[in-house]
Amino acid sequence: MYKKLLSTSIINAATAGLNFFASFITVKLMSLKIFGEFAIFNSILAFGGLLYAIIPTNYSIFKLQDDNRYKSKLLSFFILSSIAFSIFVFITNITGIVNIDFFTVYFFGISTFFLGYFDIKFQALGKLKQYFIMLFITAILKIIFLVLFYYFKQLNNLTNLLWTVTVSQIMIIIFYLLDDKEDVKFIIKDFKLFKETFLFIRINFSSFTPYYLNTCLKRLRENLIVLLFGKFMSNETIGLFSVFVKISSFVFGLSRTMEAFFMNRENIGKYKETFYQKIIYFAILLQFIFLLVGIGYFKIFINKFFFVEILILSFLVYPHMFFLVARSEMLSKYSNKEVNISEGTNMLIVLIGVLLCYIFKITSIYGMLFTYGFATLGLQLYLITSLKSMKKGNIDI
Incomplete structure (x- = not known):
């Protein structure tokens, strides 16, 4: 037990340190005010993330342990949730709750919440080390893009900050989805799986x-x-x-x-x-x-x-x-x-x-x-x- 905890804890600590450093860079290169705006924005957007919890995370973690075939259904659910998330973004835009353009909010949101799929998958399969390595790489990419955006004078406001996070997270999602390419192909070839996912939600509601x-x-x-x-x-x-x-x-x-x-x-x-x-x-x-x-x-x-x-x-x-x-x-x-x-x-x-x-x-x-x-x-x-x-x-x- 201790060996497993130690190896993952070291990676987790390194990731937390990098995220700390990213926050430090954000305040130094931008301001404490924008850092506060970022916190408020995330608090609002978090409610859109509830769409990704229609099939609850904790349920999925243990369901995937009980039935490995559940993975394709879980992935199709996250795809459906990402489509539905556009409605939430549209509503926040037209009501003035969020005064940032649609595409910035949408891509930041789905890149943030889609990472939850890997959280569920790796926890259920007991692959904690792989999961924390993924978060470690994500943290590194965020810092890299913060520096790049600043170097090219594109780190001037909250929108710019959101894109530094979005780009790094999308890259990670694409890379890690390669391990699930067979499930992705299966979903693309057979759209009936989306219908089955709807039925699964209704039956197990x-x-x-x-x-x-x-x-x-x-x-x-x-x-x-x-x-x-x-x-x-x-x-x-x-x-x-x-x-x-x-x-x-x-x-x-x-x-x-x-x-x-x-x-x-x-x-x-x-x-x-x-x-x-x-x-x-x-x-x-x-x-x-x-x-x-x-x-x-x-x-x-x-x-x-x-x-x-x-x-x-x-x-x-x-x-x-x-x-x-x-x-x-x-x-x-x-x-x-x-x-x-x-x-x-x-x-x-x-x-x-x-x-x-x-x-x-x-x-x-x-x-x-x-x-x-x-x-x-x-x-x-x-x-x-x-x-x-x-x-x-x-x-x-």
Whole structure:
């Protein structure tokens, strides 16, 4: 187990470092304001990504483990979702929700969300190393295109920034789809598979519905704080908050290998207890990385330390480790109720935090940080305590 986790964790850490560097380049070559605009844009676009969750991701991960023939159906679904995504982009354009041209938004969106197909495929097949290598190459390409666009004086606004990401992601998608060329040919030759996919969704819709609430809540949870605070805080403050989130995402992302590892039933059964025995060591290491990276990143990024703020946020790594395994274990049994309530708990705390900041006219970064910290803690602790309660009561989850 540890050998698998170590190899993938090294690649994942390198990828997170490259993404960190890409964010640094973005702010230095452009501005913190555009970085904030990019965060708000992604928060809006994330709701269009719900089209790719009509067949839920967590369902697909375990379904593909149960039936390898499901892969062609899954690929056809992602193609259909990419077609349907054009409707979402059209609506955001004509309503003025997004003031960026149609093709920029559309290609950025499908190149971002189509990567989810490979996420599902590699997790289900237990090929975590290949998946994280793919993300590593994507991160390198993003940096290359950021530099190229800047060199040719084409890095002046949010639209330019979106295309640097889009081009790199499309290249990766085309390259990795070569491994599935037989499935692609089969889909192209026999359009009946699209009809079969529609029928599959209709027949299994009752099985999907428990996942929909979770997917919507998770998407809201990931973007709600930026969208709501963005209504009365400056883009610079949103951009600064996005840097804090980048640090948290970087450190929590290092544990992504563990989460992905336990999204496999066999691994849960064989290695869960062993992992729990060593979990405190993983947490201590993550906190040390959180402090080191956070303080250093801010010093390089905007020439400030934010030591106290980083220290407080770093303690979230301890419940986070237990949260990862608890969530994976519940999802492996197709159980979503407690996961949904945990997401709802997070959102409720965010709403309370936003309301208090608005009423008392708190427009500094600290209002966002306290809201983010308590909301994340609420999400983690609810699911951890729920799993423990279920086990004590001998409830089959």
